[in-house]
Amino acid sequence: MxxxxxxxxxxxxxxxxxxxxxxxxxxxxxxxxxxxxxxxxxxxxxxxxxxxxxxxxxxxxxxxxxxxxxxxxxxxxxxxxxxxxxxxxxxxxxxxxxxxxxxxxxxxxxxxxxxxxxxxxxxxxxxxxxxxxxxxxxxxxxxxxxxxxxxxxxxxxxxxxxxxxxxxxxxxxxxxxxxxxxxxxxxxxxxxxxxxxxSSPRAAEMAKVLENSQRFVNISFVNEVAKCCEKMGIDIWEVLEAVNSKPYGNLPFAPGPGVGGHCIPVDPLYLQWKADEIGVDLAFIRAAKAVNDSMPGYIADRVERLLPDARLEGKSLLLIGVAYKKDVNDLRESSPLRVMEILAERGAHVSYHDPLVPSVSVGGRRYDSVELTPDALRSADCAVLLMDHSNLPIASIVAHARLVFDTRRATGALGPADHVKYL
Ligand SMILES: NC(=O)c1ccc[n+]([C@@H]2O[C@H](COP(=O)([O-])OP(=O)(O)OC[C@H]3O[C@@H](n4cnc5c(N)ncnc54)[C@H](O)[C@@H]3O)[C@@H](O)[C@H]2O)c1
The missing domain is CATH 3.40.50.720 (NAD(P)-binding Rossmann-like Domain)
Structure with a gap:
């Protein structure tokens, strides 16, 4: 060879x-x-x-x-x-x-x-x-x-x-x-x-878009069920823990603000485009995209409903983790960034902390990552945890924030608290 x-x-x-x-x-x-x-x-x-x-x-x-x-x-x-x-x-x-x-x-x-x-x-x-x-x-x-x-x-x-x-x-x-x-x-x-x-490049190309599409579909499905659970007054995280105890035929997927990155939300659209060209409708990809696109708006709605007067306008919101995924500094197709944009459009004063992302540009405005001090946490109406990077000071967030909306259940190990709400 x-x-x-x-x-x-x-x-x-x-x-x-x-x-x-x-x-x-x-x-x-x-x-x-x-x-x-x-x-x-x-x-x-x-x-x-x-x-x-x-x-x-x-x-x-x-x-x-x-x-x-x-x-x-x-x-x-x-x-x-x-x-x-x-x-x-x-x-x-x-x-x-x-x-x-x-x-x-x-x-x-x-x-x-x-x-x-x-x-x-x-x-x-x-x-x-x-x-x-x-x-x-x-x-x-x-x-x-x-x-x-x-x-x-x-x-x-x-x-x-x-x-x-x-x-x-x-x-x-x-x-x-x-x-x-x-x-x-x-x-x-x-x-x-x-x-x-x-046997062929086409098979290898399909293998790649299929593995990413199945992840896209599954995460979007869990997000759809998470929305349903909220309406039913059921804790999706408790349900998933129970489901994930199944030793066969189960793959664990977690809900969150939506799938981002250069691959998972993009590759299925490549496949869908090619399928459209030959007259094949990939209904799962279409549905997954619709759910995924809806997640940032849904997160913004949840934050709004959690606020004491259910109004975003004029509220100060500290968003934690804006990268598209845990422990990366990549912002491509980031759903936390889209959440930030929607909250700002609806009149909230947004700031953010991300240990891996020093600054971002959202809605034509530049934001610099703020330090996660007790003061910064106390002065926000709500701390919205969007990405669960490994080195976040979770205990300090829970100790000092007035209200926490945790979309990743990153604070779960600390046990329930009245001012901490999960997706
Ligand atoms: N990032 C991931 O997690 C990941 C995982 C698996 C596959 N992929 C795939 O790999 C590919 C690359 O992704 P990435 O995340 O590394 O992108 P990237 O944007 O991080 O890197 C691509 C680089 O290519 C450079 N570039 C663009 N056009 C060029 C050209 N004509 N000549 C030379 N350089 C050029 C860009 O400047 C950039 O630095 C994509 O198809 C992506 O879907 C990415």
Whole structure:
């Protein structure tokens, strides 16, 4: 089996940077490319922009002699594999925006290729690798199987989860041809504990959007039931604890302000778009999106009803945790931010604390994270706990806030208190 010694990684974000580190740790030389000059500068200065990597880890990567980062593609001519880890967002109208993948493809096509393996790692709908990327790579006269090989291998990293090393994650691989698949297996086998080959890029693309769609549907379903429980006067958290005692056929999901991030609420829409194109209605995804979109407004309604005069106008609200997910600094598609926007639109004076997010821009206004002092907690009409980051001072929040609305049951271990309300 051939052994890859040098790889290029296009896109040094939440996926590409940890992946570069992993490849370097497994003995490869990595050339990273990112169009964002701020990221390249930050790497040169040894400063991490990703909550999962410390400055020390970035410095050890950038000074170890096996990693280089640049904003141009020139260095990729000397590598054996090129891994594309660029964003795949949705447009305003909910349709896939593949412009970053297309641009990366055009850049690669313009390089003097010599049989490099190109792998798309970005999440996308079934068909992208062969219907979109392959024609771009061939557009300047280059031939698949001679000038380049093409594979799809979805990234399955779980930001914020340090308990599970990236190389432990089973790596799904596929190739456009048998040779492409053979090369993809050779690239990833020395790096990942388990490589899962599938028969085509379309199957691998579907595997990725399916695993994220099932999470989207399940979390949205629990959120829908949480709303129902509130109307029925039932504690959803007590119910879930009981349900989760079932030793088989049950997957635990927790309610909250809604699913955010660049993946879980986005990938299902990629699948839905492709399904629409062939006349298939994915009703579960449609329903999950409707529930998910409704959650921030529902949280705002609950806060309003909890206030002594049931009015948001003029109230001072301290929101705690605005990232889209526990223990990350990523704000993409963050539902806590949407909650903040709605509360501000309805006339509340909002401030926020997030240990991982120093400032945010919401509704055209910039907010800086405030310190979670006893005074700040006491002076708010309500502290709204939106994201349960590990290092939040939960006991102090409960001790000093006048009213707490806890959407994550992060305060649960302290036992019930009259001024603490759960979602
Ligand atoms: N973040 C996650 O948890 C996660 C998990 C699994 C899969 N994914 C998927 O991986 C892909 C990347 O996600 P991410 O979270 O790392 O995004 P990101 O925004 O953190 O990083 C992408 C990087 O690509 C750069 N970029 C964009 N276009 C480029 C181009 N043409 N050339 C070079 N650089 C370019 C951007 O400047 C950015 O730094 C997406 O498809 C996403 O769905 C993300």
């Amino acid at each position: 051939m052994r890859f010694r040098a790889a290029g990684v296009i896109g040094l974000g939440y996926v590409g940077l940890p992946l570069s580190k992993l490849l370097v740790e497994h003995g490869m030389r990595v050339t990273g490319v990112d169009v964002d000059p701020a990221k390249i500068r930050s790497l040169q200065d040894g400063i991490s922009y990703i909550s999962d990597l410390s400055d020390a880890e970035v410095q050890s990567l950038t000074t170890g002699g096996r990693f280089e980062a640049a904003s141009d593609y020139g260095g990729l001519t000397a590598v054996e594999a090129i891994l594309i880890c660029v964003p795949t967002p949705i447009r305003e109208d909910g349709t896939p925006d593949l412009k970053y993948v297309e641009l990366a493809g055009r850049h690669i096509a313009s390089l003097p290729l010599a049989g490099q393996l190109v792998v798309l790692e970005s999440s996308t709908y079934p068909g992208t690798t062969e219907e979109v990327l392959l024609p771009i790579l061939e557009s300047q006269g280059k031939k698949l199987g001679k000038d380049f090989y093409l594979a799809y291998s979805p990234e399955r990293i779980n930001p914020g989860d340090r308990s599970f090393g990236l190389s432990e994650m089973p790596k799904i691989v596929s190739g456009v041809t048998e040779d492409c698949l053979r090369m993809a297996k050779a690239l990833y086998s020395p790096v990942y504990r388990k490589v899962i080959p599938v």
